[in-house]
Amino acid sequence: MNLPNSNDIPVSKLASAFGNTSATYKFYWFLSIIEMVEQAQLILSKRVLFARMICNGWYTVNYFHVSFGKQDLIQQAVKSILKHEGLSIDIKKDLLLDVLMTSSLKSTQQTLHHFNKNVPHWFLSPWFTKEKGDNDTNYRKYIYISSQKFENECMYALYDNHIVINPKWVDYLKTNAKILKDFIYWNLTLFLQVRNPNIPDLANKLIKPPLRGSLYNQRKNYWDIVFKELGTVNCIFTGKTLTIGQYALDHFVPHAFVSHDLIWNLVPIDIHFNSIKSDKLPIMENHFENFFEIQKTAFEIMTDHAPKNKLLEEYLGIFPDLVNINGFDYIRYKESIQPLITIAHNNGFGYLK
Structure with a gap:
């Protein structure tokens, strides 16, 4: 330029x-x-x-x-x-x-x-x-x-x-x-x-965004549907029982690092914990297993209830050939998330204690 x-x-x-x-x-x-x-x-x-x-x-x-x-x-x-x-x-x-x-x-x-x-x-x-x-x-x-x-x-x-x-x-x-x-x-x-x-x-x-993007669409048209089907979901960090009106949507890999709100990185968690978590990184050994399970369950519910939901297409960034739940692979998901966590930590993001 x-x-x-x-x-x-x-x-x-x-x-x-x-x-x-x-x-x-x-x-x-x-x-x-x-x-x-x-x-x-x-x-x-x-x-x-x-x-x-x-x-x-x-x-x-x-x-x-x-x-x-x-x-x-x-x-x-x-x-x-x-x-x-x-x-x-x-x-x-x-x-x-x-x-x-x-x-x-x-x-x-x-x-x-x-x-x-x-x-x-x-x-x-x-x-x-x-x-x-x-x-x-x-x-x-x-x-x-x-x-x-x-x-x-x-x-x-x-x-x-x-x-x-x-x-x-x-x-x-x-x-x-x-x-x-x-x-x-x-x-x-x-x-x-x-x-x-x-x-x-x-x-x-390079510039502070005036406002963070709203997660209203991801909440109403994705996770609320999952809650209606399951009734409750356990917070992957605290184990607390969450209900449809009482949960926060959290970025598994911090938004401050990925700068997006894609559905494959969002997970419902305890509201109080979300307020103190800030941009801390999850510990893969402690948190990924439960994160993957709720993500897989949510994907299965959504493909059954709303297969044309545009948010489902966001998983193609992790699974380019994803057609059904059989392609929702644990290893591939983990291998996509782990490098992001490692790089974020190397750039100064701290882990949860």
Whole structure:
């Protein structure tokens, strides 16, 4: 995906800023700038920009457990602030931004200020050539002084506590804001996919979804029918007896990892247990046997009562040739689920205790 062209500004320099990317900070720094320019702000506080970087990476790191790389500053900062501020992983973005802007914790202030050492001036490096033999300190000073004159038509001017957007870039950034965001997310996806080759649906894990999908259809048109036939079902985790109006639908492999609501991964469980389970992983040795049995029983009931139910087609992802209950194979099901559990654990999801 290419950046929008312009005859008035050196877009090639902006493209070069992403040409040799070894960390996520460039993506989140530029994204934060665009967000503020969209709000008609042209003198941008560095602390606000750094705080927005944290906000924009928060959900990806904490909820979806996507790895940015062991040495990535954004990932380290997100985890540090989560720990020291005692925040929830699903805190709203505006509330998180407010916490970061008003926090009196020295650790949070230091974490935000740490970005100032390299992020703002290194992003401008394509506009300013580093002379041979010049050390990093002198190069940093050179970029700061030169940018304040908007030399080489650089995007912004650097000051100690803020940046100022170059007037020549304002219209470009405002007009193309959506395309520029798409460019960021596209390239960020490519960057992270290399580091998370086994994580499914990575592109949709870069932004917190406004709402989780409803499981009303799966409940009413599938599991309620199963309950009407069986009367009760035992929770695979607690053993409690569940009835048609008193159960929660749970993702056996956490939704935060698979990012889908396919019927082969949903199972009725105890409502109270569901409220405390969070995104913990089931233990295959303890839970898969009962999970498989209720899934197989449910499939048998549904193929008998509603063979044209569209939800039954979702099992084809596990059993491509599934026609009847005889093809509902224990080994194949387990071999499909086990790698997902293992990969999720390797990416930071914990097991149930």
